Amino acid sequence: MKMERLDQSDMHGSIxxxxxxxxxAWEAMAGRTFPDACRNVNHVVLxxxxGSALGAHLIQDVFCDRLRVPVTVVSDYAAPSWINERTxxxxxxxxxxTEEVMAMAEHGLSRGIPMIALTTGGDLEAFAGRHGLPAVVxxxxxxxxxxxxxxxxxxVTYLLAMFRQLGFVELAETEVTSALMLLRETNPVYTAPGEENPAHELASATRGKSxxxxxxxxxxxxxxxLANQWNENAKNLAVWFAIPELNHHLLEGMTHPAEHRDGLAAVLIQSGLYDSRNRRRHEITRTLLxxxxxxCSVVTPRGETALEQACDLxxxxxxxSFYQAIMNDVDPSPIPWVDQFKRLMASRDGKV
Structure with missing residues (x-):
């Protein structure tokens, strides 16, 4: 079968x-504690x-009305100037x-800023061990x-459980178990390719499009x-935008070049939990596109709560994104262009 032939690393099984x-992850974090210096802060920088930052992006938005402290994702070498000992x-x-993360680690160490490592091992685990930093390995x-x-x-879950243990977000265990129950129900639906599978249907609807x-x-x-997954897994260009912000510019950008419109597909993620004005914006945006x-394809995730919908989506x-890779006739796991970039960064002259 084509899927088994292309999926050499069994990404399908990992999904x-x-x-x-x-x-x-939730069970592993039960009872985990952290030093007071990590708790008594007024800002969190991830x-x-x-992929190592994606959990924070989800948590930022799902819990934006419940987080006790602001969370900022920094995906770069340099730290913002406002970082201090209360961060x-x-x-x-x-x-x-990851070299950018290790650069941030050195910066935090030099400034005496509280830090927690989240990793499977490597240099970051060794760094945390040398300097006595709390680490979730x-x-x-x-x-x-x-x-x-x-x-x-x-x-998602290690970071969410960490924030809960630190008192940054109030989260009942039942909220997590309900989200898990939903995933146990939907996983078999998404696993088998076919017309009754919304994930496979979405890949089919957007096939051959940016x-x-x-x-x-x-x-x-x-x-x-989703944009990251589509780029890396399907090797297929995808970008993301937020409504209502995109309504102030993007629709005009669809005007030219007109010949490129056939190569575009919009995926609008709708939810009954949105503000009614945003639900209407989604409908009008689709009409104008x-x-x-x-x-246009509309995806409405299952679930009664923001966390459930985010987990289902x-x-x-x-x-x-996996099914799109198979339709594109590629193995979803290897990332040859990213790997080549890393090799060039590691070389002295950066030449191909």
Whole structure:
């Protein structure tokens, strides 16, 4: 079968393990404590790149009305000037070797800023050990394909449980177990390719197109995640935008070049939990995009709460990007252009 032939690292199986990743991470964090210096802060900075930062993007938006402290994601070498001893830096690197995160670690150490490491090991675990930093070091047994972007069950849940333990967000255990129950129900639906599978249907509807992903409110972080997954897994261009912000510029950008419109597909992520004005904005945006000849798909995640909907969309979107890879006739796991870039960065002259 084509899927088994192309999926050499069994990414499909790893995606199916995302609910198990979440459950394992939640259980592993039960009773975990952190120093008071990490708790008594007025800002959190998550230092991470790519898949290692995606959990923070989801949590920022799902819990924006419940987080006790603001959370800023920094995906760069340099730290903002306002970081001080009342800031907690979470150093997030799945591999433990991300150079931007290690640069932030050195900066935080030089300034005496409280830090927590979140990693599977590598240089980051060693750094935390040398300097006595609290570290959440986890195994990746439930992500057998080895790609950090498919360890999202770990990324979201370890960070969310950490924030709960630190008192940054009030979260009942029943909220997490309800989200897990929903994923246990939907996972079998998304696992089997076919017309009854919304993830496979989404991949089919956007096949051969560059994808514009649009979301609002608690699902904006999911749009960011979905774009990353589509780029890396499907090797297919995808970008994301937030409604209502995009309504102030993007629709005009669809005008030219007119011949490119056939190559675009919009994915609008709708939710009954949105503000009624944003729900109307989604409907009008779709109408105007279709008037401009741009194909549109509407995705409405399952779930009664913001967390449930975000988790369902996380799973559905990751499967959809996987199915798109198979339709594009590529193995979803290898990232040859990213790997080549890293090799060039590591070389002296940066020449190909």
């Amino acid at each position: 199916g393990s995302i609910p198990d990743q979440m459950e394992a 230092s991470g790149m790519g 907690l830096i979470v150093l997030s690197s799945y591999s433990g070797g 986890f195994g990746s047994e439930l992500n057998t394909c080895g790609q950090p972007r498919i360890g999202l069950g770990y990324a 994808i514009l992903i649009m979301a609002s409110e608690h699902l904006t972080g999911n749009a960011h995640i 279709e008037k401009q000849g741009i194909a 996380l799973l559905l979107g990751t499967y959809a």
